[in-house]
Ligand code: SF4
């Protein structure tokens with residue numbers, strides 16, 4: 001599978017010794033592992049704040065590639081899509097996937113061997129079973145009332 005993320009214009013091993021604030025735009029984009037887990041809808045318990053992951057994906061997620069089908073213009077269709085930045089990541093840590101590369105770098109942890117920056121191929125994310133490939137249903141076809149029946153454990 002071809003990798004739409006440009007991982008060429010980056011400093012060697014930047015993820016292992018740079019904080020998120022120090023990354024260039026290219027490095028920031030290259031840090032995404034393409035797992036697609038952040039594009040799954042979550043259910044939040046109003047009383048406990050507990051967050052449950054569902055396999056109900058954003059209507060723009062391509063289930064086979066785990067990519068946003070309209071990334072550059074996504075806010076036209078999904079205005080609420082979150083733009084993660086070094087300044088906002090702390091606010092989003094409560095729901096970010098456990099393996100999300102932004103979470104890992106923010107926490108000072110190493111990336112997994114299957115991360116494309118280490119493996120050299122985007123396919124390794126799917127081979128490792130940590131992406132949402134072929135496991136989602138679209139929110140476009142799934143009534144809100146049914147989301148609870150689609151709660152899943154994060155693929156790790
Ligand atoms: S969870 Fe993190 S690493 Fe995975 S696709 Fe979303 S932003 Fe990228």
Ligand code: SF4
Pocket residue numbers: 038039058059060061062067068069070071074075078081082
């Ligand atoms: S708009 Fe694109 S990036 Fe945002 S949640 Fe949907 S699929 Fe993911």
